[in-house]
Amino acid sequence: MKPILEARNVSKIYGNGRTQVMALDNVSMQLNAGECVMLMGSSGSGKSTLLSILGLISRPTKGHILFQGEDVLERERIRAKLRNAYFGYIHQDYAIIENETVESNVLIPLQYASQRPGRQERQRRVLRALENVGLDWALKKKPSELSGGERQRVAIARALVNNPSVILADEPTAALDSKTAQSVITLILSFKEKGTAVLVATHDDKVAKLGDRILRINDGRLITNEKMTKPDKKQLS
Numbered sequence: 001m002k003p004i005l006e007a008r009n010v011s012k013i014y015g016n017g018r019t020q021v022m023a024l025d026n027v028s029m030q031l032n033a034g035e036c037v038m039l040m041g042s043s044g045s046g047k048s049t050l051l052s053i054l055g056l057i058s059r060p061t062k063g064h065i066l067f068q069g070e071d072v073l074e075r076e077r078i079r080a081k082l083r084n085a086y087f088g089y090i091h092q093d094y095a096i097i098e099n100e101t102v103e104s105n106v107l108i109p110l111q112y113a114s115q116r117p118g119r120q121e122r123q124r125r126v127l128r129a130l131e132n133v134g135l136d137w138a139l140k141k142k143p144s145e146l147s148g149g150e151r152q153r154v155a156i157a158r159a160l161v162n163n164p165s166v167i168l169a170d171e172p173t174a175a176l177d178s179k180t181a182q183s184v185i186t187l188i189l190s191f192k193e194k195g196t197a198v199l200v201a202t203h204d205d206k207v208a209k210l211g212d213r214i215l216r217i218n219d220g221r222l223i224t225n226e227k228m229t230k231p232d233k234k235q236l237s
């Protein structure tokens with residue numbers, strides 16, 4: 001099977017001179033359609049950096065990113081188009097636009113969809129995405145009126161509204177209680193059945209067990225590639 005998304009010999013160096021940080025060191029990995037990979041590592045090990053490079057948000061210092069077998073880094077306009085049309089990215093800091101309503105925030109990816117749906121369909125999909133995270137009541141609210149966990153769920157609804165081919169989630173359950181975390185992970189994993197590839201960065205062992213395999217990262221290097229033989233999908237708490 002051809003991977004949907006691939007990093008080849010990716011390195012990332014931040015800063016220069018004595019303040020230089022090697023955040024990723026020659027990382028290669030593949031993500032296949034319909035699988036969920038968990039990315040684990042301690043704080044500062046390079047998880048967010050890898051996700052943002054795979055998500056075509058930032059560029060590596062060296063190496064290649066392939067989407068559906070094509071090297072996409074060199075083509076700036078294509079990168080932006082792919083990112084908007086095929087990727088759902090759940091940011092660690094939510095990246096919510098404060099002065100827009102919840103509805104407008106979740107609507108954003110649909111404005112950039114490869115085949116933009118009509119207005120009514122867009123509204124229907126936004127409502128469904130919010131229902132899926134239990135936030136339909138917050139449609140007209142401003143993010144400042146919501147709790148941290150609710151804002152996290154808005155970010156999740158926004159990432160999933162476009163039925164993305166790839167979901168990249170940076171600590172998606174960090175701000176959630178275990179019951180909400182369970183429903184959010186179940187929702188993210190349900191996209192696998194549609195052939196969506198999922199990569200989740202997490203510190204949480206219970207969340208990590210729900211994946212098909214675990215990638216561990218330490219000091220910017222991938223160290224193992226564990227297959228989960230018997231994923232336990234029942235309990236997070």
Ligand SMILES: Nc1ncnc2c1ncn2[C@@H]1O[C@H](COP(=O)(O)OP(=O)(O)OP(=O)(O)O)[C@@H](O)[C@H]1O
Nearest residue numbers: 014015021023041042043044045046047048049050
């Ligand atoms: N913009 C930046 N400028 C300089 N250094 C950075 C920058 N972003 C990250 N780093 C450094 O790169 C390394 C990897 O950071 P990264 O955020 O990718 O780790 P992480 O595993 O996601 O950490 P956490 O679990 O705390 O979010 C760290 O040493 C971090 O300090």
